[in-house]
Amino acid sequence: MALVIALVLITGLSILTYGASRQKAVSAAGGDLSKLHSRPSYHGTYSLLWILIAGVGTLLAVDILWSMLNERIYMSIIMDADPTLNALERNRVLSDAHQIAEGGIVARTGDLRESLAATISSMDLWRRIGVVVLPVLAALTAAWLTYGKIGVEWRARNRSEQIIRGTLLVCAAIAILTTVGIVLSLITETINFFAKIDWQVHKYLFGTTWSPLSGISEGQLDPDKVGAVPLFAGTFMITIIAMLVAVPVGLFAAIYLSDFASKRTRAWAKPMLEILAGVPTVVYGFFAAITVAPAIRNAGEWLGLNVDSSSALAAGTVMGIMIIPFISSLSDDVINAVPQSLRDGSFGLGATRAETIRQVVLPAALPGIVSAILLGISRAVGETMIVVMAAGQGANLTWNPLEAVTTVTVQIVMLYTGDTEIETAAGPVFALGFTLFCVTLALNVVALRIVRRYREMYD
Structure with missing residues (x-):
């Protein structure tokens, strides 16, 4: 819900600033649009783009970084409370604590889970506040800075087009990097797989028996069962x-x-x-x-x-x-x-x-x-x-x-x-x-x- 509120506020602020920027550009030209380097719509677009970039970017950064930080804090609390727990058991404790904090039903409770659930509830409250306040402040700062630059000689069109080109470049880079990441992950795990079968690649490519999990012994795969x-x-x-x-x-x-x-x-x-x-x-x-x-x-x-x-x-x-x-x-x-x-x-x-x-x-x-x-x-x-x-x-x-x-x-x-x-x-x-x-x-x-x-x- 906090994310939705933040997005609504940022979008509303960008729309209001768009209209205000256009009006200021018209006023700066004294009603004669030929004096402006860029049309009023470009001034409004420049402000709108920067507000969206600052607001949404801060929103994503706060949400992701806060979640990563909280998970580390929760894991450290679990390890300090019971160092004998393995990784799977710690994840189960954390999952149960999240369920308790959200009011769900869990099969197992305890002092550790209850105290951790209270901590999660408290931290989640601060997260919701930060997710709303910090992105809105960033959007307001962007609105104030871009609104103050509006003038007759301000090259809003050039700046807006640069932002749009940069956005398109980022989208293209994300698509390419995603493909590269998928391929690299496939190659890495495939190399690990071949290492476990002692690099007997021919048995994987030309073998006729497929039962890879039946031959597991001490982390090794049976090369004769991965055809x-x-x-x-x-x-x-x-x-x-x-x-x-x-x-x-x-x-x-x-x-x-x-x-x-x-x-x-x-x-x-x-x-x-x-x-x-x-x-x-x-x-x-x-x-x-x-x-x-x-x-x-x-x-x-x-x-x-x-x-x-x-x-x-x-x-x-x-x-x-x-x-x-x-x-x-x-x-x-x-x-x-x-x-x-x-x-x-x-x-x-x-x-x-x-x-x-x-x-x-x-x-x-x-x-x-x-x-x-x-x-x-x-x-x-x-x-x-x-x-x-x-x-x-x-x-x-x-x-x-x-x-x-x-x-x-x-x-x-x-x-x-x-x-x-x-x-x-x-x-x-x-x-x-x-x-x-x-x-x-x-x-x-x-x-x-x-x-x-x-x-x-x-x-």
């Missing part, structure tokens, strides 16, 4: 099935909507098709597990085939249905972007509409279609909910789509949501994530080369 081949084989099998469903249906739907359907048909068919993209993946998972999988199993029994309840065919089929709108929508946009002059030239040479689509439109739109297919493959490889609910959990190495297989994302979920400590499961999880990242990166590189080659040919 990831069954996981990636299952992932690629389900992905291939999904693309066999999504690519033909999505591409043909895009061709029909772009070149064959009437405007009236397109007006309702395209939105109806794109509704599939808004369906939550958990709904697709239920659909795969409750409807599609039993239907495929019953059909297999009728044909005399043994079909597993968690077959790769069921998960891949439903995943393909989920990917259809991605491929269809992107391919439709790309096909519509092909110049009409190419179609007219083909028609003028006597080609039919089907021949024009096959020999002119599709080759010209091929780079965009490849990008759409790549997006679908990436979506299928990283999908979690459908395979968690419809695919198997055992690392079964098979190429039979009627049998149960598991995927990389299923194993990541199982390792992180089970009873195993996070530190123990981190190695295999990050290794799988890093390998999946490398596979996706390789697909991107191949697709970009294909796109560049055909784009040069048809541009």
Whole structure:
């Protein structure tokens, strides 16, 4: 609640200062705006930007630093009260104290938890006061300083644009640093994982037995039980099935909507098709597990085939249905972007509409279609909910789509949501994530080369 109050006060102050700064700029020019270096709106924008930067920046700094400082204080209190507690027990005491301070119900109480809860309540009161007072003071200071600089010669436009450029630069840097941080964390944990298996990377890349937690002994992993081949084989099998469903249906739907359907048909068919993209993946998972999988199993029994309840065919089929709108929508946009002059030239040479689509439109739109297919493959490889609910959990190495297989994302979920400590499961999880990242990166590189080659040919 304190954060909301602070944000409301800062926003209100920035809006009021914006209006006041504009009015002062007009007054400084004596009503003749041609005397101003910058228009009044830039003076108001300059004040508004600095108030938001000072206020919101102080708000985030106070909240983050105060929380970090408080956690250290609370941990020191717990350690001074009972030095025999290990890290897990200290965290439990702190969690119980937070629950008591918030009025929640805990399974265990005691003098330490009660006294710590009282300290938390007192510190939290000061935190709420500081979160409101300090950011508002910073915003008021920024308002006072920027308001005092307003004058005829003040270059408010230049300063405002510098702030906006700096903000855009910071946003771009955050995006890049986030990507770098993710990659570095993957690499670091993957290196630690390979160190625990004595750098026997070949057993991870080419091994066929996946049971990393069963071989744990004194912090070491059994290199013979970390073979990831069954996981990636299952992932690629389900992905291939999904693309066999999504690519033909999505591409043909895009061709029909772009070149064959009437405007009236397109007006309702395209939105109806794109509704599939808004369906939550958990709904697709239920659909795969409750409807599609039993239907495929019953059909297999009728044909005399043994079909597993968690077959790769069921998960891949439903995943393909989920990917259809991605491929269809992107391919439709790309096909519509092909110049009409190419179609007219083909028609003028006597080609039919089907021949024009096959020999002119599709080759010209091929780079965009490849990008759409790549997006679908990436979506299928990283999908979690459908395979968690419809695919198997055992690392079964098979190429039979009627049998149960598991995927990389299923194993990541199982390792992180089970009873195993996070530190123990981190190695295999990050290794799988890093390998999946490398596979996706390789697909991107191949697709970009294909796109560049055909784009040069048809541009």
